[in-house]
Structures are given as structure tokens and as C-alpha cells.
Amino acid sequence: MKLLVTGGAGFIGSAVVRQAVRVGHEVVNLDALTYAACLENVAEVSGSHLYTFERADICDRPALDRIFSTHNPDVVMHLAAESHVDRSIDGPGDFIETNITGTYHLLEAARKNWIDTGKPDSFRFHHISTDEVYGTLPNDPSVMFTETTAYDPRSPYSASKAASDHLVRAWSATYGLPVVMTNCSNNYGPYHFPEKLIPLAILKALAGESLPIYGDGSYIRDWLYVEDHADALLLVAQKGELGRSYNIGGENERTNLEVVRTVCGILDDKRPRQDGKSYADQITFVTDRPGHDARYAIDPTRLRNELGWRPSLTLEEGLARTVQWYLDNEAWWRALQNRQGVGDRLGVKV
Known part of the structure; x- marks a missing residue:
């Protein structure tokens, strides 16, 4: 296939780009290179004859028209988005512009x-979205998000993604545009921008700083290793039924506190503190963010039954790989430390 991947220099997008080129697809990476993007994420494939980079904003319609007419992709994989909930609380306008208006121009x-x-x-047209559009769940393992769960977004980020999902469905129903959609659970893994929970915990632990956890740490997420997600996305892009939506989950529900404690335990083994204490001693609990969803959990039955996909890693296996990657790639994350907002408490301007 010839893929046009939007946001291909970001976290999930770059995993899709790397995996697609590895298996022989031609990839056009369209990215505006905003604060969370990094071309080092795709350095592995940047010299390949299968890879092309186009710097453009998805809100720039003339640029999009030029890129489409030049490359004529078989599949659009739309991952470009503002995605950090805390940033959406402080500055929702960017999320409205990119996630809603940008999706409109791309469609x-x-x-x-x-x-x-x-x-x-x-x-x-493969639109990649999030489980956060469904809102929040009770702490009951029998209740999970399915593809028919009613939308109930509760943050500016999730509301903007919900709006983009509705646009894609409308363009399919009204204009007949061939679309598939996916909604994923929380991703983690290599090249994760260091403002999200897992990379933030790793880097603050190594720096000897406190490890902040919202509230009492009881919020539950379903964790999906990013390279597993990339495999699932490429499968849906090739074999998903047109007009169909697929939920992609990691089948790894944990509380935030459990996740950070697991990270600390891995670091204790791989790079022990000089004082012999556990990194878990650095955990602190901070004031919760507004509108914090209690639990997300994906029911992946449709994807498993129709396309035969399941995640390949447990959370413990994926976290061990992730921690080792950050230990081995200090130059990558050091270069990002001075970018706006990294390491700072966001989402408090209410």
C-alpha cells in the first residue's frame, strides 16, 4: 500500500511509519513538527526509498491538496492530533483547531x-481515535467500552476527538467516503514524549525528583504497547470492513499507582539508586486534575473475532522494554527536556 500518515513524527504515528516501511509499504509522512513531534522518531527509515516526508499542517488546505495530488495515497492513516489532556485544560483552542478543523480539511x-x-x-480513510471519547467507567470488570458505547467526552481533548470521529462518520454517510475507524486505549513504549505518565515517571525517577501521581493513584487505564498498536492499525487499514469501527485495547488494566510502582521496580533492578532505596520512595500524591475519568477499559472482542488480532505483550513485558529503551536512549530524551511544558505541572488553569 501507499500510505499517507498524518502525525507520523509523533509517538503513535512514528511507530506506524517505522512498522509500515519495515513490512514494505510506501509511506508519506505528513507532520507539522509541533512541540511533541521529533524526526528522530523515524530516523530508522528516513533513508529508505519507501519513505517521504512532507512538512505541513493539516489545517493548511492548499498544502493538503498539493500533497494528495503529488502522492495519490491508497490509504490515509490520520493520527495528527493534539493529545495531552492537561494541555487541553490550559489551552483548548489548539485542540479545537487541530483535532476538529484539521480533520475537516483532511477529509x-x-x-x-x-x-x-x-x-x-x-x-x-483510516481515522485513529481514543477510548476517552466514551467518558468514564465504574470500577466493575464486567463493564467495558465497546464500539456501540455512547459517547460522553469529559475533557476538551476528548470532546475534540469525539467531534472528529463524528465528522468522519458524517463524511462516510453523506459523501460515501470509504472510511474505517479505530479507538485505542492508553499507549506507551519507545519514543513516548516525556509529558505522559510512564516516560515522566522514568525520567523523574532517574533525576531523583518526586514522582507525582494525581489523587490517590486509583485511576484505572488499559495499557497498550505502541508497537502492538501499530500492528493493529496496519491490519485494520488493510482488512477492516469499510464503515466499521474497531476498539484496540491492551488487555492490561492497571491503576496509575500500580503502573508507577512497576516502573520503579524495573528501575530498581536495572539501575539501582546509589543509596540502596527504591525509586518508589519518590512517589508523591498531588492535587487531582479537573474532570479526571475514573476508569477506561476496552472490550476488544470485535477486533479479535473479525481480524484475529490480540496484543503480543503483557504490561510487565512492555514496561521492561520501555524502561530499557529510555535507559539506552538518553540522547533522545535529553534533547526534548527544554521543550515547552516538559516536566511542568499542566492542567491547573481552571
């Missing part, structure tokens, strides 16, 4: 190119 550019090229049967 229109894709639709124009699809029509101009004769509406090929091979074309599809």
Missing part, C-alpha cells in the same frame, strides 16, 4: 482526491 482534501482519481475501490 475534504481526501474526498477531492478520491473523486479526482475516479473513486478507486482501494482507497480508504
